Amino acid sequence: MPPPSSHSKYYLISVLALGNFDKYGDPMSDFLLSKKNNLQCMFFPMTNVIQNYAWGSYSSFEQLFGIDNPAKEPQAEIWMGAHPSGCSTVITNGKKTKLSDLINKNKHLYLGKEIANKFGELPYLFKILAVEKALSIQVHPSKSQAEQGFELENKQGIHFTAGNRNYKDANHKPELVYALTDYQAMNGFRPINEIITYFSKLNITELACLLYELETNRTSQGLANFFSGLLTLEGNQKENALCSLLDKAEKSKDLIFELIIELAAQYPKDVGLFSPLILNTITLKPGQAMYLDAQTPHGYLKGTGLEIMANSDNVLRAGLTPKYIDVKELISCTLFDEKPIESLLLDPVESDHILDYPIPVDDFKFCIMRYSQQRTIDIAGAEILLALDGKMLLKHKSGESCEINRGQSVFIPAYTEQYTISCQGRVARAYS
Numbered sequence: 217m218p219p220p221s222s223h224s225k226y227y228l229i230s231v232l233a234l235g236n237f238d239k240y241g242d243p244m245s246d247f248l249l250s251k252k253n254n255l256q257c258m259f260f261p262m263t264n265v266i267q268n269y270a271w272g273s274y275s276s277f278e279q280l281f282g283i284d285n286p287a288k289e290p291q292a293e294i295w296m297g298a299h300p301s302g303c304s305t306v307i308t309n310g311k312k313t314k315l316s317d318l319i320n321k322n323k324h325l326y327l328g329k330e331i332a333n334k335f336g337e338l339p340y341l342f343k344i345l346a347v348e349k350a351l352s353i354q355v356h357p358s359k360s361q362a363e364q365g366f367e368l369e370n371k372q373g374i375h376f377t378a379g380n381r382n383y384k385d386a387n388h389k390p391e392l393v394y395a396l397t398d399y400q401a402m403n404g405f406r407p408i409n410e411i412i413t414y415f416s417k418l419n420i421t422e423l424a425c426l427l428y429e430l431e432t433n434r435t436s437q438g439l440a441n442f443f444s445g446l447l448t449l450e451g452n453q454k455e456n457a458l459c460s461l462l463d464k465a466e467k468s469k470d471l472i473f474e475l476i477i478e479l480a481a482q483y484p485k486d487v488g489l490f491s492p493l494i495l496n497t498i499t500l501k502p503g504q505a506m507y508l509d510a511q512t513p514h515g516y517l518k519g520t521g522l523e524i525m526a527n528s529d530n531v532l533r534a535g536l537t538p539k540y541i542d543v544k545e546l547i548s549c550t551l552f553d554e555k556p557i558e559s560l561l562l563d564p565v566e567s568d569h570i571l572d573y574p575i576p577v578d579d580f581k582f583c584i585m586r587y588s589q590q591r592t593i594d595i596a597g598a599e600i601l602l603a604l605d606g607k608m609l610l611k612h613k614s615g616e617s618c619e620i621n622r623g624q625s626v627f628i629p630a631y632t633e634q635y636t637i638s639c640q641g642r643v644a645r646a647y648s
């Protein structure tokens with residue numbers, strides 16, 4: 217958590233208008249009666265927390281969205297959502313209110329009944345990431361693994377902030393990343409034959425046994441053994457293997473070795489330096505997106521993008537990190553399947569200037585709306601809109617309207633039911 221002083225101070229424009237709640241009828245009557253006399257809002261411009269993680273960029277948010285950085289700290293992530301580790305705030309009745317507090321006043325109204333009953337909270341967290349230095353390679357558990365792991369670590373009495381705590385909650389963490397600039401990442405295992413070719417060329421004595429075993433067992437189990445063998449290298453063996461890797465990387469003209477040298481400057485002596493030879497590397501072009509499956513190793517290396525994920529913090533690390541790596545748990549939560557490079561990009565479905573990115577989970581949906589002129593949107597659950605290129609103008613039939621500038625976001629409760637949007641540039645929509 218960054219100190220409060222590092223929160224960005226967005227300029228907010230909000231127009232409050234009387235809401236009409238009559239249609240909700242009896243079940244909500246107490247709540248509605250108490251609200252009828254108050255000013256109500258259909259659109260809540262958000263003030264979002266900036267996380268100053270060390271891998272963040274000093275200038276990306278300023279360049280893209282004009283967000284200043286007076287403290288000259290790395291700005292890694294802007295969080296848009298109701299997560300306790302960085303909750304957005306909105307203005308209600310003239311007062312700054314945490315989005316989570318607002319939603320908790322009446323989850324059925326704010327989230328929509330179905331979402332409230334199913335998830336009990338805003339089911340997603342929406343972020344802008346500015347990656348200057350690579351993030352750790354990571355794997356997220358499946359839902360059932362998260363449930364089991366969370367329960368087990370609770371039983372074992374491992375404190376939530378302990379270095380060896382793997383499971384912070386019982387949820388899975390499906391993720392989608394959408395590139396705003398060129399966005400370099402690793403995602404999924406390369407074909408085993410490709411991994412063997414790279415390591416054969418390297419011809420590192422310390423890895424000869426591991427490589428021989430993989431060559432003679434080109435299966436998921438063989439890959440699992442090879443991967444865990446690398447991660448558990450220790451002492452001289454690890455040091456010598458990394459020395460040989462860098463020695464050969466410096467002599468090579470292959471781009472993959474250029475990447476390894478770049479990473480070595482960020483994470484010297486980290487066994488994760490072998491990862492570009494094991495995992496697919498990809499550079500998303502602005503506007504391209506990728507879905508990160510559960511149980512699949514991935515890492516973000518450089519660039520600025522949007523990320524939307526289920527509301528979870530469950531991360532098992534696999535290198536490029538000074539943090540704890542629980543190799544046994546990592547291996548048990550990883551699928552050692554080859555992931556063809558051509559399967560990495562997520563193709564959007566396009567219609568009427570809307571790019572809809574199909575996501576195989578129901579925690580969240582994501583689309584990019586391009587040019588819109590009074591486009592009518594029906595909503596069933598709470599959503600967050602982020603203006604990417606310029607202003608957007610939102611209107612509700614109650615008469616309320618709201619103008620949002622580039623780089624700003626707005627929370628729209630389920631009870632809004634319908635709004636119209638006008639924008640020239642792109643607007644990212646996170647919804648459920």
Ligand SMILES: [Zn+2]
Nearest residue numbers: 354356391508
């Ligand atoms: Zn991840």
